[in-house]
Amino acid sequence: xxxxxxxxxxxxxxxLRRDWQLYLLMLPMLLWFLLFLYKPMEGLQIAFxxxxxxxxxxxxxxxxxxxxxxLLDDQIFIRAFLNTITISGLGLIFAFPVPIVLAIMFNELQxxxxxxxxxxxxxxxxxISVVIxxxxxxxxxxxxxxxxxxxxxxxGLDRVYFLTQPEWFRTVFIGSNIWxxxxxxxxxxxxAIAGISPTLYESARVxxxxxxxxxxxxxxxxxxxxxxIMLIIRIGNLVEVGFEYIILLYQPxxxxxxxxxxxxxYRTGLQGTQYDLATAAGLFNAVIAFALVFAxxxxxxxxxxxxxx
Amino acid sequence: MRYxxxxxxxxxxxxxxxTGSAYAEDAATKxxxxxxxxxxxxxxxxxxVYTEGWPVEKKAxxxxxxxxxxxASLATSNSRDAFNLLMASGNLPDIVGGDVTGxxxxxxxxxxxxxxxxxxxxxxxxxxxxxxxFFDEHPIVRQAISAPDxxxxxxPYVPEGEFSRAWFIRxxxxxxxxxxxxxxxxxxxxxxxxxxxxxxxxxxxKDEVPYFAREPIEAVRLINMWDARVSGSERYGDFMIEGGKxxxxxTTANYKTGISKVAQWFKEGLIDTEVFTRGARVRxxxxxNNIGGMTHDWFASTSNYTEALKDxxxxxxxxxxxxxxxxxxKRFEDSRRATVQPAGWAISYSxxxxxxxxxxxxxxxxxxxxxxxxxxxxxxxxDMVDGKPIYKETVLHNPKPVNAQMxxxxxxxxxxxxxxxxxxEQWTNKMALDGIAMYEKEPGLLQPEFTGVxxxxxxxxxxDKYWPSLLTYMxxxxxxxxxxxxxxxxxxxxxxxxxxxxxxxKVNEVMQAAYDRQYGKN
Numbered sequence: 001x002x003x004x005x006x007x008x009x010x011x012x013x014x015x016l017r018r019d020w021q022l023y024l025l026m027l028p029m030l031l032w033f034l035l036f037l038y039k040p041m042e043g044l045q046i047a048f049x050x051x052x053x054x055x056x057x058x059x060x061x062x063x064x065x066x067x068x069x070x071l072l073d074d075q076i077f078i079r080a081f082l083n084t085i086t087i088s089g090l091g092l093i094f095a096f097p098v099p100i101v102l103a104i105m106f107n108e109l110q111x112x113x114x115x116x117x118x119x120x121x122x123x124x125x126x127x128i129s130v131v132i133x134x135x136x137x138x139x140x141x142x143x144x145x146x147x148x149x150x151x152x153x154x155x156g157l158d159r160v161y162f163l164t165q166p167e168w169f170r171t172v173f174i175g176s177n178i179w180x181x182x183x184x185x186x187x188x189x190x191x192a193i194a195g196i197s198p199t200l201y202e203s204a205r206v207x208x209x210x211x212x213x214x215x216x217x218x219x220x221x222x223x224x225x226x227x228x229i230m231l232i233i234r235i236g237n238l239v240e241v242g243f244e245y246i247i248l249l250y251q252p253x254x255x256x257x258x259x260x261x262x263x264x265x266y267r268t269g270l271q272g273t274q275y276d277l278a279t280a281a282g283l284f285n286a287v288i289a290f291a292l293v294f295a296x297x298x299x300x301x302x303x304x305x306x307x308x309x
Numbered sequence: 310m311r312y313x314x315x316x317x318x319x320x321x322x323x324x325x326x327x328t329g330s331a332y333a334e335d336a337a338t339k340x341x342x343x344x345x346x347x348x349x350x351x352x353x354x355x356x357x358v359y360t361e362g363w364p365v366e367k368k369a370x371x372x373x374x375x376x377x378x379x380x381a382s383l384a385t386s387n388s389r390d391a392f393n394l395l396m397a398s399g400n401l402p403d404i405v406g407g408d409v410t411g412x413x414x415x416x417x418x419x420x421x422x423x424x425x426x427x428x429x430x431x432x433x434x435x436x437x438x439x440x441x442x443f444f445d446e447h448p449i450v451r452q453a454i455s456a457p458d459x460x461x462x463x464x465p466y467v468p469e470g471e472f473s474r475a476w477f478i479r480x481x482x483x484x485x486x487x488x489x490x491x492x493x494x495x496x497x498x499x500x501x502x503x504x505x506x507x508x509x510x511x512x513x514x515k516d517e518v519p520y521f522a523r524e525p526i527e528a529v530r531l532i533n534m535w536d537a538r539v540s541g542s543e544r545y546g547d548f549m550i551e552g553g554k555x556x557x558x559x560t561t562a563n564y565k566t567g568i569s570k571v572a573q574w575f576k577e578g579l580i581d582t583e584v585f586t587r588g589a590r591v592r593x594x595x596x597x598n599n600i601g602g603m604t605h606d607w608f609a610s611t612s613n614y615t616e617a618l619k620d621x622x623x624x625x626x627x628x629x630x631x632x633x634x635x636x637x638x639k640r641f642e643d644s645r646r647a648t649v650q651p652a653g654w655a656i657s658y659s660x661x662x663x664x665x666x667x668x669x670x671x672x673x674x675x676x677x678x679x680x681x682x683x684x685x686x687x688x689x690x691x692d693m694v695d696g697k698p699i700y701k702e703t704v705l706h707n708p709k710p711v712n713a714q715m716x717x718x719x720x721x722x723x724x725x726x727x728x729x730x731x732x733x734e735q736w737t738n739k740m741a742l743d744g745i746a747m748y749e750k751e752p753g754l755l756q757p758e759f760t761g762v763x764x765x766x767x768x769x770x771x772x773d774k775y776w777p778s779l780l781t782y783m784x785x786x787x788x789x790x791x792x793x794x795x796x797x798x799x800x801x802x803x804x805x806x807x808x809x810x811x812x813x814x815k816v817n818e819v820m821q822a823a824y825d826r827q828y829g830k831n
Contacts, residue, residue: 050770052419052420052423053393053396053397054396054397054399054420054423054424054425055423056397056399070774074778075778075811076777076781076782076811138586142583142586143582144582144583161582161583161792163586164585164586164788164792165794166794251586251788252585252781252785252787252788252789253585253785253788253789253794255781255784255785256785259781267777267781268777268778271411272773272777273389273416274773274777277773
C-alpha cells in the first residue's frame, strides 16, 4: 500500500516537472472548482441546522434531519418534486432529440449560404433573455389578442387560455424551450459531425450508398458517443429545472403541474428566508441527481462502452 | 465634560443674542457638539441606499451634529439580499435599516431577540421625548412593533391617512347608458352586464372589459360584495381579525359564497379573462384603449388617468365611487393604509453611542424633523405659509411626481419617521381628494386592520413549517375556482379538509397565541 502511494507521488512529481506548462494551464480551473464548488460545500451543513444568518453557521443549533422531515411531510414539496421529474422526463423525450435532428439536417444542406443563414436563425433565440421569451410566449398565447388564439378562433375552435390551464403548462414550457435552445445545442453535434473522417463518406459513395444510408450508417454511429455523453449529462440534470423561466410563466392556477423544486425553494427558502429548508431541498435534489448520473453512467458503460468515467 | 457643555451652552447663548433665532433652533436640536459620525446600512426598495449627499441628510447633520455614513452597497439590486448578507457577515454598523420586499419587521424582531439589535424601550423612556409622546398617543403602533419578549427593537416608518384604495368606474359610460352609480350588488351586476353587452365605448365591437385589476390582491376584490374580505391588511392573502379572533379570510363561509359568485361573473365575462396574467400596466392598457370599465385601485395614482387621457380618450371620467352595498346591505372598504410599515431602522448591539443614536431617531419625530423628512428643505422645496409647510410651485408643477422628487433629496425615504398626510394631500389631484372625502363621510367603511403578530421561536417554527404550503394551496384553489376549472360547491369540503391536512389549525393556533400576547385578550 505504502509503496503504491509513494510511487504515485513520484510519478506525479515527474509528470509535473515534464509537463508543467499543461498543469499551469489547468490551475485556474482547478482553483475555480475549489473556491466556488468545493468551499461552499461547508455551507451544506445548514441543511441540518436551525439556521439564523446572524448567529452564523457555527452558532446555529443542530436539528438533525428535521428539515428533511419537514420537506418530505409537505405534500406541496412532494408534488413539486414529482413535477420536476415529469417536466424533465418529458423534456428528455421531446427536446433531447431535436438538436440531433437539427444538426443532421444542417449537415445535409448543400448550399453554404443557406446553411449559414438557417443556422444563425435557429441559434438566435438562445441569446434572448428568458424574460423576453416569457413576454413573447404570454403575448402569443393571450386569449384575447394572441396570434395562437386568433388562429384557433378563425378555424372555428374554442379559444384556450393556455397559461392558466395546468394541462397545457408542460407543452408550453417544453415547446418554447425547444424553440429557444435546440439550435444552440445542435452546435455540439455539428462539431462531432465535422470530426467524422471524410474518407468514410467517400468510400461509402464509391460503394453506392444513398444519403439516407450514409446518415444512418456513418453519421449517427460516429456521433453516438457524443449523444450518450450529452444524455448522461441531461439525466444528471433531470431533477433540475431552472426556476426563472417557470416563475415567469406560472400562475397559482397552474401550480399543479408547474411548481417544481427550484420554484418551491425560491418561494419558501428565499422569499420566506428559510435558508435551512431551502438547503435541505437542494441537497435532497443533488443526492438524487448524483444517483441518477451514477446509474446512467453504469448502464451506458455496460451497453455502449461510452461513459463519463 | 460637564464644564465643556456648559461653556458651549454659554457660547450658544451668546451666538443667539448676536444672530437671532436660527441658532436657537440649532441649539435645541443639537445632540452632540462634537460632530459624531454613525455608520448605517440602509438599502431600500431594491435600488436606493442612504446617501450622504442628500440635502435632507446634510441639513439633519447640521442640526443634530450627527452625520450618518452609509455602508450599504448599491452594487446589489435587491434590498432583501443586501440585508441578509449584512446579517450573515455579523459585522453590523451602528444603525441598520431599510425597506425590503416582504418587510423587515420580522427580521428586526427575530435578530433583536438573538442579540443583534438593542431593545429600545429604556432608551426611549430616558432620552427620546418625541418618540415617547408618539408611542403614548399611538399605542397601536407600539403594540404592532413589539416583540414577543415585550421589547421594541426598531423605530418604524409610520404612514398617515386612512383610505388607500377605492372603487373606480367609468362614470361617462354610466351616463352614456343612462345608468346610475351602482348602489348595491344587484345594481353593480346590472351595470357590469351593461358595460359588457351595450357597447358603452361605441366602437361597435364587444371589446369592453367590465372589471379589470392590476394586482393579485385586486383580482378577486369583488368578493367584498358578498361580505368576504380579500385580506386583513395591505398584504395579499394575510390573516384578518374578526371578533378578537385571528382568522384567514379564505376559510370563511362568506368567502365560499363570494368566490363562487366571482367565478360566475368571470364566466359571464364581467371580469377580465386575463386578470391573472395581465401584469402591472393594465390601467394604461385598459383605459388608454377605452375598454376598461371598473377597477379597485389606489386613489391618487388611478385618479391621474382621467386627466392624462383626456385627449386620447375623449370624455373619459374614471372616478371613485362608494363601495356598493353588499348582499347583507352594509357598505365596507376592504383596504386601508397600513398603520405601520414593516420598514425603519434599529440600533445594532455594537453601537458605542446608543444614547446619541436614539436621540437622533427622536429628532425625526420632532416637529422640525418631521417637516424635514416630509417636505425637504425650507426655501428650496417648501415655504412656511401661515405656520404650515407648503410645497413650492416649482415642485408641484414638475413633470416628475412629487414623491420621486422628494426621494432624490432624501425626504420621504423609509427611515424611522412619521409621514405627514398633509404633504401628500398637497400633490393629490382634486378627483382623488373628493373621492377620499366621499369615503371619509360615509361612517364605518373601514374594516379592522390586522397589524401582524410577532411570534416567539416555537411559534415561528410552526408557522414556517406549514404556512408557505398553505398559502400556495389557497392561492392555487382561488384561481382554479375563478377560472372555472373546479366548481366551488362540490370542491369546498375537500378544500377545507386539505387545509386541515396542510396544518391550518396549527398555524391558526400559534397566530392566535401570539396575537393574544401582543394585543391583549379583549
